[in-house]
Amino acid sequence: MSSNVEIKARYADLTKARRIAVELGAEMLACEHQIDTYFHVKSGRLKLRESSACGAHLIPYCRPDQTGPKRSDYEIIAIANPVRIREMLSEILSVLATVDKVREIYLLDRTRIHLDDVKDLGTFIEFEAMLAEGETGQEGHERVDRLLSAFDIAPADLLEGSYSDLIRRSAHH
Numbered sequence: 001m002s003s004n005v006e007i008k009a010r011y012a013d014l015t016k017a018r019r020i021a022v023e024l025g026a027e028m029l030a031c032e033h034q035i036d037t038y039f040h041v042k043s044g045r046l047k048l049r050e051s052s053a054c055g056a057h058l059i060p061y062c063r064p065d066q067t068g069p070k071r072s073d074y075e076i077i078a079i080a081n082p083v084r085i086r087e088m089l090s091e092i093l094s095v096l097a098t099v100d101k102v103r104e105i106y107l108l109d110r111t112r113i114h115l116d117d118v119k120d121l122g123t124f125i126e127f128e129a130m131l132a133e134g135e136t137g138q139e140g141h142e143r144v145d146r147l148l149s150a151f152d153i154a155p156a157d158l159l160e161g162s163y164s165d166l167i168r169r170s171a172h173h
Contacts, residue, residue: 021115048086
C-alpha cells in the first residue's frame, strides 16, 4: 500500500500558484483532463480515474475527513477497460459523484503539487507528500506545512473531504 500526507485547498489564482511552484524549483510533469467517478462504499473511498495522460485506474483509499494535513493510504490499480468497469461498478455499488477537472501536476521533493480547475466548483491546489517505506509521516507533514506557507494558504481555505463531497453538497443546494 502507498501512503502520503495531503491537503486540498481553495486557491483562486492558479497563475500565481504556477509561478510559486516554478520559483520553488518544482518540475511540471503533466497537464491532464481527469474524470473521477466515485462509488458508494461502506468505508473509505473508491474512485475510477480516467485520465487523458495516463489511462484509467481504480483507486481505493482511506483518509480521514479533516482540515489540515492528513495521511491517506491508497492503491492505484491499472484498468484496461474503464467503460465496462464503470458500468459494472455503477450497477453493483451505484455512483456517488462524478468530478471533472483539468489538473496540472508538479513535483518538488517527493511532493506532488496539483493545480486543479474543477468543473462547477472552481480552482484548487492540492499537495501530496509521498511517504517512503517505513516513514512515519512527520517528514511529510513538514513538507506540506512548508508548502502551505510558501503558497500563502490560509487555514480557512483548507478542505476537509474530497471534490466528490463538494459536488454532492452543491447538488443539494
